[in-house]
Amino acid sequence: MKLLINYTLAPVLCAVVVVLAVAVVVKQQEVDGLKHKLVLAEQTAEARKAMVEEARLLQKAMSKPPVRKVTVTAYNPTTAQCDEDPLIAASMRKVRSGTIAVSRDLFDQGWVFGRKVRIEGYGIFEINDLMNKRFTQRIDIFMWDENQARQFGKKNIKAALLEI
Numbered sequence: 001m002k003l004l005i006n007y008t009l010a011p012v013l014c015a016v017v018v019v020l021a022v023a024v025v026v027k028q029q030e031v032d033g034l035k036h037k038l039v040l041a042e043q044t045a046e047a048r049k050a051m052v053e054e055a056r057l058l059q060k061a062m063s064k065p066p067v068r069k070v071t072v073t074a075y076n077p078t079t080a081q082c083d084e085d086p087l088i089a090a091s092m093r094k095v096r097s098g099t100i101a102v103s104r105d106l107f108d109q110g111w112v113f114g115r116k117v118r119i120e121g122y123g124i125f126e127i128n129d130l131m132n133k134r135f136t137q138r139i140d141i142f143m144w145d146e147n148q149a150r151q152f153g154k155k156n157i158k159a160a161l162l163e164i
Contacts, residue, residue, distance in 0.1 A: 067160045071138045072119060074152035075101065076145065089129035101129035101140040116162040124162065 077086035077095050089095050091113040100119075102111045111117065111127055118124050119139065131140055139159055143149040 067158050068137070069156055070106070070159050071135075072122075072141065072155045072157045072159070073138065074141045074143045074149035076143050076149045078146070091128050093128055095128065095142055097142065097144065098125055099128035099142045100125040101131045101142070102127055103131045103135040103138040104133055105136045106139070111161055116164050118160045118162055120158040122157075 087095055089099070089101070093113075100117060102117075107127075107130060113127055115127050116124050117127060117139065119141070122141065125141065129140070129142070131138060141152065143152070
């Protein structure tokens, strides 16, 4: 009789174990699903945070006038136009083609050494030097040739400080 009870109880116990195992698997799948949703929520929060920061930076950039009209002239490395060492710019780097000097008011507004400026009709230049204090709203393009600098003259042109 005991043997018979054991034989009838064994399948029931096995069925209970199987049901419990299935329940554990289902619960584990639910936990995995919740973990996945949590990861997605965290990624969404990070993406939204990045978008807010990008919008803030864009708004800040738009508050500055991206383009302004300035007086553009040209200069070359002579002590009459520069200081006692005309081959070294205010940035303490050598003067070279493709660079400009800016007036100090522009420099104080973020037009600093190493930044790039697009001058309408002339291209992109790097800020490497400062102009005399008497000049405002002005850019001086560096040229090796004095005659070429004189021929350039004085122009009122649009210039933009670039974010590159």
